[in-house]
Amino acid sequence: MMPGGTWNITGYQQMKGGWGMAPLPLYQNASVMPYWLGGWVIPKQSAALTAAQTFAIWRATTFQDQMAADHDWIPIANAARESTAMLEGMPTGFKEALAALPQAKIGDLYTENSQKILNEVYGTRLDELFRNKATPEATAQTIQDEATALL
Missing domain, CATH: 1.10.286 (GTP Cyclohydrolase I; Chain A, domain 1)
Incomplete structure (x- = not known):
């Protein structure tokens, strides 16, 4: 058992043995798992400011459904995160781990x-x-x- 995130899923799906997921244990009746959001930081003085902003907006909007289907990260859009595509092919416990996210303590x-x-x-x-x-x-x-x- 190891703590990890959705960025590990595609690699784990290649394993021959079965595997599953679970939310991390509760501490004092609260989830203490970190809830990382993959945000983009764009320097104000960037030489490619428009391109960087366009990419960040595309990733946070148009790409969300593809992100769910690829299982490479947890989409930030509720509709994509809760979609059938996001749940297809996922291991035992994935749905429960995903359901625990709204109660997760945002950690760093x-x-x-x-x-x-x-x-x-x-x-x-x-x-x-x-x-x-x-x-x-x-x-x-x-x-x-x-x-x-x-x-």
Whole structure:
């Protein structure tokens, strides 16, 4: 088990074994999963300002249905995100994970060590937990200590 996002789906669909998705666990009765929105930042002084703005608008509007069908990101448009195309071919638990998004605490893991925290701390420690090589209490404490040190 590892925390991840929809950008992983197309790669996982190539796996031979079955796999599924689930929302991350609740903490104090609230979802603590980050809710990343793939926004575009366009420098005001960009040499290609019009092209960049045109691309950002296209991606946030016209491309939303294709994004849902491709499963490469969660569309920001409700209609595309809730479409049949978005749900087709998705693994067990995808619909439930998607349904949890509106209640997600908007988080920010865009720190210098965010990928290291997700992959090396969470991924490694949760793997140990699920293979019964550590207790839930020890896992939680180790994740807390290691992630905090990296922040």
